[in-house]
Amino acid sequence: MKKPVYLDYAATTPVDPAVYEEMIKCLTLDGNFGNPASRSHGYGWQAEAVVENARRQVAELIHADPREIVWTSGATESDNLAIKGVVELHDSPHIVTSIIEHKAVVDTCKWLEQMGVPVTWLTPETDGRIAPGAVCDALQDNTVLVSLMMVNNELGTVTDIATIGQRLRERGVLFHVDAAQAAGKLPINVAELNVDLLSLSGHKVYGPKGVGALYVRRAPDVQVVAQMHGGGHERGMRSGTLATHQLVGMGKAFELAAAGLGQEMERLEQLRFAFLEGLSGLDGVQFNGCETDRVPGIVNLSFDGVDAESLMLGLRNLAVSSGSACASATMEPSYVLRGIGASDERAHRALRFSFGRFTDEQEIAFACEQIKEVVERLRAVR
Structure with a gap:
């Protein structure tokens, strides 16, 4: 497998x-x-x-x-x-x-x-x-x-x-x-x-x-x-x-990390752009966080009409999370998202995608296709 x-x-x-x-x-x-x-x-x-x-x-x-x-x-x-x-x-x-x-x-x-x-x-x-x-x-x-x-x-x-x-x-x-x-x-x-x-x-x-x-x-x-x-x-x-x-x-x-920091930041910024561009045709996607003061390798998104748990189950070919690993054992919505004023509903619909040294463009393209397919399917059966 x-x-x-x-x-x-x-x-x-x-x-x-x-x-x-x-x-x-x-x-x-x-x-x-x-x-x-x-x-x-x-x-x-x-x-x-x-x-x-x-x-x-x-x-x-x-x-x-x-x-x-x-x-x-x-x-x-x-x-x-x-x-x-x-x-x-x-x-x-x-x-x-x-x-x-x-x-x-x-x-x-x-x-x-x-x-x-x-x-x-x-x-x-x-x-x-x-x-x-x-x-x-x-x-x-x-x-x-x-x-x-x-x-x-x-x-x-x-x-x-x-x-x-x-x-x-x-x-x-x-x-x-x-x-x-x-x-x-x-x-x-x-x-x-x-x-x-x-x-x-x-x-x-x-x-x-x-x-x-x-x-x-x-x-x-x-x-x-x-x-x-x-x-x-x-x-x-x-x-x-x-x-x-x-x-x-x-x-x-x-x-x-010190030797490749500048190059890695630039590469992850390109992957982030490709990821968000790949999802740009999907309606009802909300960005959680700051657009300017941020690291390029972490993207937190909420998807209208789809709860994160169902979405993760549907994304069997992707390893993603609905928040911090230290809090993954609880079904409560993210305390971080609630802390920035997000509603429980929006917090329950959020997933964190994070890229790194071994992520490539093909994986990003594959992820975007999987996310769009599963989100649209889940919305269709609401």
Whole structure:
């Protein structure tokens, strides 16, 4: 049976073959399989060397110092470490976030609320962007952290992180950014963005699952309390034996992303144009998100008269989603779409299409034909 065309790159990406080749070198006795923390023999030294090289590769993509990269198990852990790690340093902290953040941020902030930490929940613009003015208006004398995502994982919308970062730096408020969907899709310079903490994920950038990183700006006022203890790894911020093969894989993936970023952005923009052009003859299609400030590889559309679940069942030859993978177990309409003011009906009719490195024009043309055929068929039997 032929596999469906994969158009769910925002959920996860396949490991690039070059990444795979680097990873398998770290798994067997004749490779760099050692424990990077073993300082008494060559196996450990070699493993430590490749891990530090990977740290440099990750740092270079976001223009950071390698010493500012803390390894984690993924962006979810990075989000938790950043938010909880800052809050624990203060007696009466207040934090600011938005209602359309990734669940890793939303659920962390809700848990903190239950623990007595006040949280201000920002409402986005109708196109999914968080207005800098709204962030500033939410600040209080005891605000210690603002946490926002750079690229929304359901809409592809890009928030003006640079402006927000500048205003927060002037106010002395720490800024955490979830960049899981931004890395490898947009240029990132943490210094220019005035970001203090930034979460990254390996599997969103053609690296392996189960590995991520947290950028922690080297400054006296930027500190986080460890959430995992046992060995003092990662300069005391995240204990646990480092998974050499996964870190090497993430490093290689980020190196590839940096090398091909401009070309990849241009190619995905062309695929996006072809996709929307291919659906232009289909009536009753509504675009969800921002037409201007966005990444090219994520497109969220609602189809009049057709609910997303029925449409996905009909699109057996396409792998797409009705929203974030972290919320796919629920039948509730997307909280992100409801957060930007979409009706439940429109949210129930939305699908997210996301393209990536291995998507080609033939797959886009095939997808358009499949979508038009299934939508028209479902509308005919209403």
